[in-house]
Amino acid sequence: MSPSSTNTAYASRRSTPESDYQEQPASAEYAVSYGRHGRFLKLVVQFTAVLLLAFAIFATANVLTPWSRKVLLAMALPVAWSAISLLRRFAVLRYAFTGIAICLLSLNLYGLTQPLRSEELINYRDLQSHHGPQLDCAALEALSKQQDSLDRREFAINAARIVSRIIVFSLPRNRPELARLHHIVPPEKNYLLWLASWTRPHPFSRMEYFEWRRGAARGVGACSQAAMVLCNYLNSHGFDCDVVGLEGHVVTRLNPETDPAAPLVLDPDQGIAFDRPLESLQRQPELVRRRYFNNAHTNATERHAYWNQHAEQLAEAYSSEGNRVYDDAREYFGYATLVDQSRRLKWIFPLSLLLACGLGRNSSHHNSTAAVDST
Incomplete structure (x- = not known):
């Protein structure tokens, strides 16, 4: 290449306006559209992600620990905002939380295919469960279809007897057996309640269901x-x-004002119905003892001495002071709101993690692209 051609090319480059090498700005119409729609949508999604993650943190801690709700709510928003800020900066955290969210969602989906009743329950025997072959939730559903053909008294008594053959009495003391019989909620059913069984052993290490379908399904x-x-x-x-909480026993009571012909006190654990009001049973422990004693000898097939002692204990429970009446099963359980909250949260938490990780990845990619363009 000759010197004259080199000078010509250099002069040509110098004569070219510098603006020709710069990227032309977008049209005003496109810029206004992006400002009104794109940025607004991005702010809405980010704000929604922060609120979801804050609710997840607040509700998770509320289920797992007995802290005050107001303190948790005050902590949840800044913690959620800080978490999303960290996800924008560190890719390793985004990958880790994305993996956790996918695992939790997979665990939830797997739990939908699993029954509440433990397989170990089929061969489980207990001295206080000799009421005949064990039934399941289908027996109560079949009784529901017969409600119109039965009077209220007969319907209530049959329901108590069926429940006594559905719920196998079990009070294990060690955690392995509690988990084996599903007293502890399996993690695939609700990983939050499973975690709560470690941090709040009462009541979640011996979880009970206040809905009849779930309780009968576990059995x-x-x-x-x-x-x-x-x-x-x-x-x-x-x-x-x-629900009537006695001193060492729990029974069910029907309101005599609304159901005067129905049995007044039902013991679904033993399949017994009393036609006397609760106040009368408290004053007549001998009648209660004899009723439980006869029922034990009718249904139990071994160790009558044990049942004699058990009948004495139940009679004392009726006569003890401090018995309390609860309006329904939810009130007796006492943690119904937390359980309902955990059932929603087990889906919200991993989904909010995925949303936060996606926003963090998008923001990180946008920032890196802007840095490259500026250089």
Whole structure:
């Protein structure tokens, strides 16, 4: 290449306006459209992600720890904003939280395919569960279809007897057996309640269901589980039913004002119905003892001495002071709101994590692109 051609090319480059090498700005119409729609939508999505993540943090801590709700709510928003800011800066955190969210969603989907009833329950035997072959939730559903053909008294008594053959009485002391019989909610059913069984052993290490379908589907629990199943079942079928917490036992009571012909006190754990009001049973412990004793010898097949002692204990429970009446199964359980909240949160938490990670990745990519353009 000759010197003259080099000079010519250099002069040509110098004569070219510098603006020719610059990227032409977008049209005013496009810029206004992006400002009104794109930026607004981005702010809305980011604000929604922060609120969802804040709610997830607040509700998760509320389920797992007994802290004050107001303190948690004050902490949730700044923690959520800080978390999203960290996700924008560190790709490793985004990948880690994305993996956690996918695992939790997969666990939830797997839990939808699993039954509440433990497979170990089929071969489980307990001294206080000899009421005949074990039934399941289908027996109560079949009784519901017969409600129109039965009077209210007969319907309530049959429901108590069916519940006594659905709920296997079990009060294990060690955690492995509690988990084996699904007293502890399996993680695939609700990983938040499973975690809560470690941080709040009472009541989540011996979880009980206040809905009759869930309680009957699991099929195991103490006398309180049977009472809540029966109370919720009868209330859903037009009865006015209460849960009565005795001193060491739990039964169900029907309101005599709304159901004067129905049995007044039902013990779904033993399948017994009393035609006397609760106040009368408290004054007549011998009548209660004899009723439980006869029922034990009728249904149990071994160790009558044990049942004699058990009948004495139940009679003392009726006569003890401090018995309390609860309006329904939800009130007796006491943690119904937390359980309902955890059932929604187990889906919201991983979805909000995925949304936050997606926003963090998008913001990080936008910032890196802007840095490259500026150089």
